[in-house]
Amino acid sequence: MIDFHCHLDLFPRPAAVVSEVEAAGIYLLSVTTTPKAFAKTARLPTKSSRIRTALGLHPQLVHERHQEVDLFCRLISETRYVGEIGLDGGNEFARHLDLQNEVFNRLLRSCSDAGGKILSIHSRHASGEVLEALKQYPGCGIPILHWFTGPIRDAERAVELGAWFSVGLPMLRSKRAGSLLAKIPRERILTETDAPFASTKGHSYPREALSSAFAELAKHWKCEPEDVKQQLLGNLRRVVETNRPAGTDVAVSEGRLTTQSANRYCPATPRR
DSSP, X not given: OEEEEEOGXXXXXXXXXXXXXXXXXXXXXXXXXXXXXXXXXXXXSOTTOSEEEOBOOOGGGHHHHGGGHHHHHHHGGGOSEEEEEEOOOSTTTGGGHHHHHHHHHHHHHHHHHTTOEEEEEEOTTOHHHHHHHHHHOTTSEEEEEEXXXXXXXXXXXXXXXXXXXXXXXXHHTSTTHHHHHTTSOGGGEEEOOOTTTSSOOTTSOOHHHHHHHHHHHHHHHTSOHHHHHHHHHHHHHHHHHHTOXXXXXXXXXXXXXXXXXXXXXXXXXXXX
């Protein structure tokens, strides 16, 4: 199974969750909310793990942590994955959108200068602005829109720009799931949990929610869950291979960690 957006470091007992994920053989993208959280989070998985750690600066924290942008730019060479980054135009954060845009554009420029990354992007109440920023930095890498809630027309624009989407169980059970999935090619979809913020009860990893997401996709696509599994594994391989740096081996079946940093760990929790 694939979980392409999970906050491992924000579980009450992250090491225990890592053990659950590794035992289940799940391919997981562990996103961070601040650059200072990257180093210790990257040390959570074992060397044989299928877990990858992303470098992030969450838009809901930008007004408090924008001074960490320079650290983000220094760490960008240490990972192929970036997230969670993006924009948030919700009521509590709309007044910070100018600063968010400034920071988001700088992060995209950093990704572009580094040769392109695989990006997990937040676009709540700001999907149009996110797409405009992505248009300015076509070399930033592969944008994957996490838990997309924007208008269907923005989903269509995102597809035209080459964006991907990560979808979770609550999203797949929403009233508009069918109309949204009809606009997204199957070849550009990955599953996610956004745990521990969604899809989870208690302190354990929500493996059942991930299985249920596969089942929901099977209903929407009118196919068997095994077909969904093979489709998503193929999608993951394609994302990884497309963004592969020269001279590296990144087969999906292998589980090698990226280089780690020694910066101080300082987790921060965005609001959901």
